[in-house]
Amino acid sequence: xxxxxxxxxxxxxxxxxxxxxxxxxxxxxxxxxxxxxxxxxxxxxxxxxxxxxxxxxxxxxxxxxxxxxxxxxxxxxxxxxxxxxxxxxxxxxxxxxxxxxxxxxxxxxxxxxxxxxxxxxxxxxxxxxxxxxxxxxxxxxxxxxxxxxxxxxxxxxxxxxxxxxxxxxxxxxxxxxxxxxxxxxxxxxxxxxxxxxxxxxxxxxxxxxxxxxxxxxxxxxxxxxxxxxxxxxxxxxxxxxxxxxxxxxxxxxxxxxxxxxxxxxxxxxxxxxxxxxxxxxxxxxxxxxxxxxxxxxxxxxxxxxxxxxxxxxxxxxxxxxxxxxxxxxxxxxxxxxxxxxxxxxxxxxxxxxxxxxxxxxxxxxxxxxxxxxxxxxxxxxxxxxxxxxxxxxxxxxxxxxxxxx
Ligand code: SF4
Numbered sequence: 001x002x003x004x005x006x007x008x009x010x011x012x013x014x015x016x017x018x019x020x021x022x023x024x025x026x027x028x029x030x031x032x033x034x035x036x037x038x039x040x041x042x043x044x045x046x047x048x049x050x051x052x053x054x055x056x057x058x059x060x061x062x063x064x065x066x067x068x069x070x071x072x073x074x075x076x077x078x079x080x081x082x083x084x085x086x087x088x089x090x091x092x093x094x095x096x097x098x099x100x101x102x103x104x105x106x107x108x109x110x111x112x113x114x115x116x117x118x119x120x121x122x123x124x125x126x127x128x129x130x131x132x133x134x135x136x137x138x139x140x141x142x143x144x145x146x147x148x149x150x151x152x153x154x155x156x157x158x159x160x161x162x163x164x165x166x167x168x169x170x171x172x173x174x175x176x177x178x179x180x181x182x183x184x185x186x187x188x189x190x191x192x193x194x195x196x197x198x199x200x201x202x203x204x205x206x207x208x209x210x211x212x213x214x215x216x217x218x219x220x221x222x223x224x225x226x227x228x229x230x231x232x233x234x235x236x237x238x239x240x241x242x243x244x245x246x247x248x249x250x251x252x253x254x255x256x257x258x259x260x261x262x263x264x265x266x267x268x269x270x271x272x273x274x275x276x277x278x279x280x281x282x283x284x285x286x287x288x289x290x291x292x293x294x295x296x297x298x299x300x301x302x303x304x305x306x307x308x309x310x311x312x313x314x315x316x317x318x319x320x321x322x323x324x325x326x327x328x329x330x331x332x333x334x335x336x337x338x339x340x341x342x343x344x345x346x347x348x349x350x351x352x353x354x355x356x357x358x359x360x361x362x363x364x365x366x367x368x369x370x371x372x373x374x375x376x377x378x379x380x381x382x383x384x385x386x387x388x389x390x391x392x393x394x395x396x397x398x399x400x401x402x403x404x405x
Pocket of ligand 1: 366372374393396397
């Protein structure tokens with residue numbers, strides 16, 4: 001939102017024409033007077049933005065516009081109440097500069113949360129908020145963390161290499177870069193079948209190949225993809241393969257780290273629907289890490305907002321969107337581009353950048369960017385108050401009305 005506002009301001013000041021290339025219809029609606037739609041290298045539609053949104057001619061344009069409108073969630077998951085994951089006082093720190101510095105930077109401050117079977121919890125925040133460090137620690141990829149994690153009632157070792165095979169099998173991850181996360185030297189059949197080779201060594205090659213082919217069909221790809229290499233896949237196809245690989249062992253929990261961030265809106269929708277289907281079918285619990293509140297609203301039951309490694313707010317999705325209590329949550333919600341040319345974009349929701357972890361501000365770490373900061377905020381760290389699923393860390397939570405009404 002900040003960069004778009006800057007571009008628009010410079011355009012005005014310098015009288016510069018701007019050609020904005022994007023798949024985000026919300027960005028187009030808020031910034032472009034005119035739009036051109038391309039498909040398969042051909043121009044399929046052109047016109048004034050408002051007219052195209054109101055009365056598009058091409059079917060592909062209509063689909064894109066519809067997929068860019070992230071409304072309320074269709075239906076939320078049936079949460080069974082059985083706890084899948086319990087994270088207690090988990091904290092992650094690291095030494096900067098390749099490990100030479102004696103000072104450790106605190107990427108994640110001690111935090112606790114639970115995740116139930118069949119539930120989707122979103123973890124949101126800007127780059128540098130600690131979301132990915134948190135996910136990697138839960139997956140056992142950052143062994144030197146503090147705190148404990150238990151999974152289906154059993155204590156989990158910090159390092160993935162020390163975890164029992166059943167725990168590794170039941171806890172899977174899908175990464176942001178779909179092509180980069182797949183082994184370029186392996187065919188899709190081996191990529192999808194490999195977890196079975198690891199976790200079910202007694203399974204025959206024939207059964208494993210059949211299971212991989214069936215799984216591909218489940219994620220919307222046909223058997224013809226079995227012989228392909230990752231570089232022969234589009235971003236959406238590669239992400240389906242990554243999800244097939246994660247789901248083939250029927251995990252209890254899947255951690256999706258910005259798993260749809262790089263995809264077009266229409267493909268995003270398909271991937272989210274696929275995760276939802278699997279959740280309904282197998283009671284899958286999902287940790288959905290994202291900076292995109294539009295998508296988070298669509299898929300999650302509960303949202304945890306991180307800022308500089310701290311939980312600043314947590315709530316059930318609809319109440320958090322309707323009545324955010326933390327100024328940072330309000331800013332994240334306001335930063336979602338609206339795919340409607342009649343909605344005039346407001347001011348930049350939050351100015352400045354996340355402070356450096358090596359020199360965190362005193363008091364509330366958000367105070368240098370907070371328009372509501374008072375003297376107390378600059379000296380006293382706000383405690384995280386309340387209990388799951390409604391927690392808030394802001395000195396002024398009781399007095400501020402951030403509902404946006
Ligand atoms: Fe803003 Fe103060 Fe609340 Fe921090 S504690 S978010 S600075 S009002």
